[in-house]
Structure formats: structure tokens, C-alpha cells
Amino acid sequence: MGFLTWVFFILQILLLHGLPISSDSNLSSKDLSEIPKDFLKVAKRVEFFDWMVSIRRKIHMHPELGYEEYETSKLIRHELDKMGIQYKYPVAVTGVIGYIGTGGPPFVALRADMDALPVQEMGEWEHKSKIPGKMHACGHDAHVTMLLGAAKILQEHQEAFKGTIVLVFQPAEEGGGGAKKMVDTGTLDNVKAIFGLHVAPDFPITEVYSRPGPLMAGSGFFEAVISGKGGHAAIPQHSIDPILAASNIVVSLQHLISREADPLDSQVVTVAKLKGGDAFNVIPDSVVIGGTFRTLSKESLMQLRQRIEEVIIGQAAVQRCKATVNFLESEMPFTPPTVNNKGLHQYFQDVAGDMIHISSVKDMQPMMGAEDFSFYQEKIPGYYYHLGMKNETKGKLAYLHSPLFEINEDALPFGAALQASLAARYLFENKPETTPLNREHHDEL
């Protein structure tokens, strides 16, 4: 955008929309309730929308897997530079943390994940992935775009904020524990609240879905090698059959859910991998099984982990086999359950309700998918929600991780405006508790 267009754009925002943000920040509740509506008007403006669409398509065409998001990160920093937003880089390999406001407390954070998936895009459209075997099939291209959109809206009002909005662009959400790495750097230690979202192809556009307490499951992965003694399939007495042992293990693992877990405490164990033998008449030496387990509390997750190991080793021994169990924590750290802060639930309903009407702010059932936003929530009061994208008139959208997954770009302004509103209102409603830090100390956040 050229300079004159930019000035005109700012004037349009200030004059036509009359945003009720003044530097004294003593806003009435009516003023506060106007912020989300006005931010949405800004995000829906043609120039703004087109800019977001172009960013999203650029990222979509160049998907990068976890901890390899170098180009995505570069694009983010380039856009932040253009907006005059300071940032810290690299954080957790490819992550970027931007700062808007005074540089002092209170700090409120907005988070987007940047990574794509090892999926070959099957949909045909002009901006499909240019990288074979990689695709933004979980919508993280839209998440980055919406956070940049929120940043652009917020930066326009940076003088009005008494406090700092922290923009968190994290790597490796898809099983790589990118959020954990971000938290471990300590850069978010003083943040008072953090908000994150996920696009939802099965919920209608203009609606948001969430709940207080557990929203998504904690998860872990396991792989076990069951070793016996190979031999002739017709003379089993000379062998120790690991296939029989593995079969019993698969069945026994399901009994952990049906007989040991509280029926009201949702849990899942799935054996998704079972490999052993490649001849019709040979008992193999060993079998490998692997899978995932999910729970809605961290205690249940740890209990299930222990029992999975005991059942695999114990059940293998029944068939005279030996077993080793690997929980693969270095590559895929356990993800805790995503548990929404109860106080922030009311706050979220107020802000989202002001933007899209309270009737469009829906409660949802917890789901057993996992989300590493939970690593932030272990340290900081956090709130996670799903942003509807479904528009029946444009046809059904494929689900997350599908090679046919697509984004309804009409949802971009809603995500950008709602994230911006959650951060702005938080600062207006939570005054600094202490003297603001000197600006150059913001890195010590």
C-alpha cells in the first residue's frame, strides 16, 4: 500500500468508523462494546481483506513443516517491519514474538501456529501448494494471516494501550511441541492472559465455539516392539509367536478404557500401527505396534501411560515374548489437555458477543483431538476457541488434515477482528498494576 493510500486508509478508519479509542483509555462500557464491531468493520474493508487474502495464499503456496518455517517466519517479520512492530527472533527455532503498546505490563498474548503437514494437496485451485507432499491442511496459514490482521488493527491504536500486546507466532504445533519450546524460552513468563483460535470447517461462519474447562484432549504416542522367536508356521511349538502376543495386547489395551477408566472421564487408546511378518508360512521374530492415547485430564494421561506400558510388557510375557515400549517423547512430547480458564470464558463471551451477537457464541462438547496451546495454559490463564468457516451456499468444506482441506477466506476478518478485540479490551479492562517498564526492557517480558 502506498503512503497516500495508507494515510487515507487511517483517516477512513478514524473518521468514518470513529473508533472510540482515546489515549486516556477511560472508556465507558458502551465504548468498549463498540470496539469489536468497529474492528470487524476495519477487517472487512476491501483493501484490508484483499491484503489478508494475499498473505494467506502466499503462505499456502509455500507450506513448511514443524521447525522448518523459515520462509513463513520471514514473511511474518517482513509484514511486522512494514507495520513498524518490534519483535524478537528467533524464538524456538523459527518462532517470532512481536510487541505492540508500551512495552510494559500488563501483557496479553495472541497466538498463531505456523506449520504445515506432510500431506499432498489434492484440491485444484490457483494457489495450491507448490511443495510436493506438503500442505497447509490444518489452516495454520489462515491462523498466521489472522494474527497479522489483528496486529495491523492493533498497531493503529498502539498509543492508546496502557500495556503490551504480545504476538506469538509459534512453530511445530502438529506434534512437535512448538508451544512447549516457546514457553521454555521464558519469553512469556509475565503474560497475564493468552488467546488462540482454530478454524473449524464444520461450524458456520460468523459463529464461534468453545467452553470453560477441558476443551480438547491431552495426548501421547507409543510404539512397542514385541519380540518372540521366528520359525515355521506349521511347527509353532518351536517358535514363540509375537503375532499372537500383539493381538492379545491390542485387545487388552481396549480393556483399559472399558474396565479401568471412569466412564464419565473420557479416554481413548487407539492402536493405529501393527507391523509383523511378510510370509504366509513363517512366524516372524518380532512385531511392532504403535498408537496414541487421549484423556481430558493430565492425571488420567499419566495413569494411562503407566498402564499401557504395564499391559504391553505383561501381556507379551503371557505369550513368552519380551516387549519394549517407547513413548517417543523427544520427538513428540506429551501434550496436556487444553483447559480453558473459567474467568476468561465469561470475558470471551462478552467480547465475541459484542462482535457477532451472543447468540452466535456457542458452547461445544470437548473433543479428543489435541492442541499444543495447552502448554501455554499450563503457565498462563489461556482461552482457546473454534472459528466457524462453513458456508452451505458455497458447498461443504473438507475436514482438517484432509488433502482436500480448504479455507473459506471470508472467515479471515472475523478471526483477525476477534483476536484484536480480545487483546485490546483486555488492556482497557485490566489496568497496569505496576510502573511500566522502560521500553527497551520489553524483551525481558
Ligand SMILES: [Zn+2]
Ligand atoms: Zn492439525
Ligand SMILES: [Zn+2]
Ligand atoms: Zn491445527
